[in-house]
Amino acid sequence: MELDNIECVSSSDGMQDEEIDSHHPHQSSSKTHVIPSGIAPATSVHELLECPVCTNFMYPPIHQCHNGHTLCSTCKTRVHNRCPTCRQELGDIRCLALEKVAESLELPCKYYSLGCPEIFPYYSKVKHEAVCNFRPYNCPYAGSECSVTGDIPFLVAHLRDDHKVDMHTGCTFNHRYVKSSPREVENATWMLTVFHCFGQYFCLHFEAFQLGMTPVYMAFLRFMGDETEVRSYSYSLEVGANGRKLIWEGTPRSIRDSHRKVRDSHDGLIIQRNMALFFSGGDGKELKLRVTGRIWKEQQNPDAGVCIPTLCS
Template identity: 85%
Template sequence: MGSDSIECVSSIDGMDEEDTARTQSSKPHGGAAPPAGIAPSTSVHELLECPVCANSMYPPIHQCQNGHTLCSTCKTRVQNRCPTCRQELGDIRCLALEKVAESLELPCKYYSHGCPEVFPYYSKLKHESQCNYRPYNCPYAGSECSVVGDIPFLVTHLRDDHKVDMHTGCTFNHRYVKSNPREVENATWMLTVFNCFGQSFCLHFEAFQLGMAPVYMAFLRFMGDENDARNFSYSLEVGANGRKLTWEGTPRSIRDSHRKVRDSHDGLIIQRNMALFFSGCERKELKLRVTGRIWKEQQNSDAAVCMPNLCS
């Protein structure tokens, strides 16, 4: 990738630098107080907290001969020794505590992020695995980044830590240049994060083998949940010499990893031979210019949105 270069020129759609700065400097949600009247008793909640991982315990709940408890996952981590008194754990179940758990209703653990839901103890895990308020994983492609957070936090993280370009506007223009067009190694790039309609979108470009054929692929991801992503559409276009390829679709949520999107082929796919044709007859250097635009699906005739034929 050292010999590859990427340029981006994005048009501006009515937002000045001050607006952009405000968007990029947003901070993650603070720890809001739990909803009134639904927070569990502190003493009961502490009883159900595993002393090793600090997560809520679910059956089977284990205990030692002295009555100290821990979750089944952590039982193997402590080599069958009680982390409190160091006695051997054996296979004793704390049935009384399991009964207490059955009687509780608890708020979602993401209540501080805005989730108002309350669930019976045993339904909570399933909800939390799918909760729309749960933090997002960092969407950066090309590295295993473990950072999680809300969208404003991740936008700042991408800008400051991954040095991803930030642009405002619903149209974009990227140029990809590769000095040796005969080589297509597996490579991923997150080219840009766009601020458009008060939302953030990630543009990706990948080179990989599709079967035996080397291909390039460009696609867009929405920084938010799938239901909100459906409110937007985007188009991509690449071409030269009187030919062009176009793609139009709905951006995928960053809940789906960039690898999952790539493997589903949900984007603009360019075969290498076509890419070389777009680069010119000499084929000494690969040059691809990918242009695109984002628009909001119009809900009614009075909605003031940036439709494709109005973006420039």
């Protein structure tokens, strides 16, 4: 689908419609704490446990050559079973002594510089890091495989400056999607707007794809933060015309979930093509969809013991 064929118009919180460019993973009782090199000089044990090829910490099986040089199991395959230090054949020798030493260590999370205060037994660290709340986020931009990572403020600036995504302040929105030749529906995705409300950022997405044999359009919202934070927010989407209306209400998905994962779970407002054409006037010549929505925060009422929706001002 050619992006030039889609015109997207947005307004937010009373703002006038404006053009949006569509280009637009048995512990010892005695533990040794290893402090990050950024805090104190690295210990010799710390250095011994670094793979000389990838420089990551080594986990069993730790391999060694006949001369005692070690490397991790992943890099053993990369170097074609040749020691990267002395070029001798590696064979299948395990460095059991170094593996035993590793059991006695405790190490900080590798995201300590981003704020994580946790220290873990050596063999538990990797499992924690896969779900650490301080780990960087992937760029949430849809429609390209962007490899940029960072914290939320960095990614907001990246989306604005590098991907030219529109930024809006407020918790209501109004988008119009216009497409010529609507009979042609190919897989396509756009990240139309980043909204700032309640001191948080939300991404609005729009997708066109085949759901089985049926061409559909889909709109959904993602939250720029973790799953634990998003639970207090809700949003609604509405599309309609000619006396008919479709309404979706749900909880935004965290950007920890890719836009493709959200799309494939159908967690959003889905509009079948015939209904989209009906909303567009029924002549089948042009697709014109106006999707409106709002974001609110559920707050606990301490007197009544119930949650009440709060709109941003």
